[in-house]
Amino acid sequence: MAVLFRRLEEQDELESFDCGDEPLNNYLKRHAWTNQQKSSIGVTYVAADEAAPRSIIGYFTLATASVPRHGFPKKYVRGLPPYDLPLILLARLAVDRRFSGRGLGHALISEVFKIALRVADDVGCRCIITDAYRDRADWYARYGFVPLEGAAAGGPQRMFLDIRTIRMALKTVVRKNSVDRDSSM
Amino acid sequence: MPVKAKQPRKPQQAERTIRKSKFQADLAPTEDRIVRGLKQELELGSNTDFLTEALALFRWAVWERKRGRRIFSESETGERKELVLPRLERVAPELTLPRVEISWTPRELESLAALVGREPAAPTEPLIRAMRG
Numbered sequence: 001m002a003v004l005f006r007r008l009e010e011q012d013e014l015e016s017f018d019c020g021d022e023p024l025n026n027y028l029k030r031h032a033w034t035n036q037q038k039s040s041i042g043v044t045y046v047a048a049d050e051a052a053p054r055s056i057i058g059y060f061t062l063a064t065a066s067v068p069r070h071g072f073p074k075k076y077v078r079g080l081p082p083y084d085l086p087l088i089l090l091a092r093l094a095v096d097r098r099f100s101g102r103g104l105g106h107a108l109i110s111e112v113f114k115i116a117l118r119v120a121d122d123v124g125c126r127c128i129i130t131d132a133y134r135d136r137a138d139w140y141a142r143y144g145f146v147p148l149e150g151a152a153a154g155g156p157q158r159m160f161l162d163i164r165t166i167r168m169a170l171k172t173v174v175r176k177n178s179v180d181r182d183s184s185m
Numbered sequence: 186m187p188v189k190a191k192q193p194r195k196p197q198q199a200e201r202t203i204r205k206s207k208f209q210a211d212l213a214p215t216e217d218r219i220v221r222g223l224k225q226e227l228e229l230g231s232n233t234d235f236l237t238e239a240l241a242l243f244r245w246a247v248w249e250r251k252r253g254r255r256i257f258s259e260s261e262t263g264e265r266k267e268l269v270l271p272r273l274e275r276v277a278p279e280l281t282l283p284r285v286e287i288s289w290t291p292r293e294l295e296s297l298a299a300l301v302g303r304e305p306a307a308p309t310e311p312l313i314r315a316m317r318g
Contacts, residue, residue, distance in 0.1 A: 041285050063285040067297065069263070071289065076298035085301060089287060110315040123254070126301060129287070142311045146300060150292020158293055162305040169308035169316045
């Protein structure tokens, strides 16, 4: 199955999307387009099967945010750059149940990382933050997301991934590709 | 009849020297006073020098906004003011992603500050694989 990734479009068919989580289904069906196009408070990227390009099988939503420098505890401020901390919020990520177990979540998060690097290059950003469901925190941890301490009990687990770690991953890939190319010559 | 050898064409004045353009502006009395004041403050001898300096600053501002960067002034106490000019905003690219506010608990901010202040962690194998695709 060849999967396409792109921004959500108005004509996309969303009603059949079911990831097994009602708030995530509802967000895609009722709010994602409005938030993207009218309110501009989050951009939703979708995955679609190339054979049925209007039928959405997975999505994620991104926005940018920042932490004001004065918001940090004083003892840490000295070690931080003298600016607000810009970040990307991975607000939602979901895969349709019918397509789970096929690596679509991995493909979606790959897109998240690529977009994050592009945003970091274009306008600057220091990390990705996500509020993961507690039972999904391990999945994010596999990619290097670190849980932040102090999340409200019973709420989602806020997690952090340094953009520099993503850059290092990209460098590793580039280095490995060039070694592979050299050894095949 | 003797044939006169053709003389090579003399280069035109414009080809020999860098063409300079004249810049004339009608200023209101207030603006004129501002220009004179600035020239004095910055010790600029001529209107040409004034325009050259102003142009460099304006060009820089346009370039920064074109790259999506915002322009601030910062006081000694860290108070910041953003420079927003409607004309400059026209050249700013539409940000890839919109901006939202996130609420944080004090403990989360402490934890975040500690992580940001640290050296970045090495990428995990799944992250490397994700970047490969």
